[in-house]
Amino acid sequence: MHPSIVIREVVSQDKRYVLPPGAGSDAVHTAPTYGYAVCVLRTDRSEEGVGLAFTLGTGNPLVCEAIRHLAGKLVGQEIHALMAGFGRIFRTLADDAAYRWLGPHKGVVHLALAAITNACFDLWAKAHQVPLWKLLNDLSPEALLDAIDISYLEDVLPRAEALGILTQRDATRKDAEQILRTGYRGYDTSVGWFEYSDGQIRDNVRRAMDAGFTAMKLKVGSKDAGRDIRRAMLVREVAGDTATIMLDANQQWSLPDAIRICSALQPMNPYWIEEPTHPDDVQAHRTLADAIAPLRIALGEHVPNRVLFKNYLQTGAMSFNQADAVRVGGVAEYIAISLLSRKFNIPMVPHVGDMGQIHQHLVLFNHIRVGHEALFLEYIPHLRDHFVHPARVTGGFYQVPQEPGLSAALR
Template sequence: MSVDTIRSVRLSSVVLPLPTAISDAKVLTGRQKPMTEVVLLFAEITSAQGLEGVGFSYSKRAGGPAQYAYAKEVAGLLVGEDPADIPRLYERLLWAGASVGRSGLATQALAALDIALWDLKAKRADLPLAKLIGAHRDSVRTYNTSGGFLSAPLEEVRENAARSLEAGIGGIKIKVGHPDAAVDRARVEAVRETIGEDTPLMVDANQQWDRPAALRMGRWLEQFDLVWIEEPLDAYDVEGHRQLADALDTPIATGEMLASVAEHVRLIDARACDILQPDAPRVGGITQFLKLATLADHAGLQLAPHFAMEIHLHLAAAYPREPWVEHFDWLDPLFEERLETREGRMLVPDRPGLGITLSERCRALTADSVLLGG
């Protein structure tokens, strides 16, 4: 195929309401309000040869409009460029706004563009993205999170867990970190009883314990043979995570809130976790995620990417060590396709690229859109 060029970039801000307000420990400790919507930034990149790549980033609670505004400032730099040169294009976009930093909101805005470029590249090769990168497997172990929030009554959590397992999902994660530790204990005991001793179970404290509480709860949780304890401490408490990982037999997982490769490197170098949980839209896209995955593998860490299963399924499939991918059904209304789960695993689709097509519902939820080039 001859050299192609980018003809246009369409950016869209999409506001997806959630069916019910969601609360985790951050809400119960008064740090955040319940989550009622997810704001997404979509990038659709069209080439002169008529191919299109789709990527997205997102914000839970504040920040979505800012991501969209930032992307509008820099995305025009892609028009006329060769879409195959992804690392070079990423650097160009990064330095266009480097005065406001190379992590956080700025690079999260770039992530949608970067992911769209990778989707386009895989479509040019007529390959699923996992195959373009180099897959180690055609399916990935999967666990459900969306059914285990603290805002859901315990009986509902138990019903959600049973329903997820019946749907072919392999593990269950529930939220903990309630201000009353007795509530956490009751919920963990009840869910373990519901799913049985052999079903993988994880818990997620969403950064709401201090070091003594995390150690106390971690020791109590040892009896349940958890796959991991997630975000027991503040995301930036590297030393606290290292101490906890050393003290407990249960693996420690963290990383989803970090917004750059450099921030993850601190965790890796300190051996502060057993399982790394990067989020491609948060660290700047697939280009940055792949750099981080190489470092994590070199350090011998397990991988369990956060959220956005439509993207992370492909990236997890390309990780050398057997990973996990998080099953969240929140974004289902935005896409025509559905990811398949079977016997505890999520199957990598055989469609080219990410294998996603934006739905009419997604178009209807678009709050604003702009076309650059064309």
């Protein structure tokens, strides 16, 4: 038996971090401030639950206010009892009568739900005195499903089928656990931020390769497509033919432009094109996927909830699922999306608004427990000094975290 831990107080925190010049920039955000709206669950013991939602700074007060409103319902709850039926609690919070009109299930309110949910999972893992990846891998299939909400997914993923995915995997997962010895491969996004000069990109690519990275990403989406093509060819030239190179357009192209520019980028052999057009336009992505095949599309950073992920998966518009646990409704919704993606045989390669802190746990769960292929996890080092237990990447591989919780606590 694990000791009782009761939530006594909810605190929201506005955390913002100014980045070095050019760092974090993309075709939309040329000088971003990275930020987190933080939910802290204080308890009657020494343990605290800490959860993050990723923002770009100035929106933090709105999310923090929503955290305070929604999470008030958790005060007085004992964490083990809460998480035994957290799927129902998640649904109740997502459908809060006062705030649901502002979504539903997207925007400020859903980001607040992400921070709250992540804090609950953090506290749950700490109550078990294990890292999140181990908790998720050790729960029974029934207990895991009771902690998530699969409403609106039942037409393609009924509970019995989700249970079957987990039960079948539990019988065959031994080989997958080898990854706990090797670590999880990373890819370096910080080589090619949008505002970096060509010279910086060259130096960064060489530095990444020297550090053991064999995969990296370049930001594209310029008003001048020629700039994108030239810089993509530059990365390929410096990294060589065997390197894995991804291109990220941050939703900047119309469908006709996406077809034209992606076709022009084909010769440099990108592993994927990320977020090529508007994130709500499922049909445009389906049309684009057909037009540029065999070039593949990655998306999910700006897809806000499991229902839209279901639509993308149903249409075959994505080749890589980039759901982010600090952008959708936290770990609970991420797990639902992971199971859904497994049903459609689309690999999970999450976007890391958390800088890989929480997702280093979730990719181990994806691979060991759900059966997703272990591809790689995005690595962005800019905020690592602000975390109590920063993700450790050695030789291009995430090392397996050992501390209890989900690694979200900030200094």
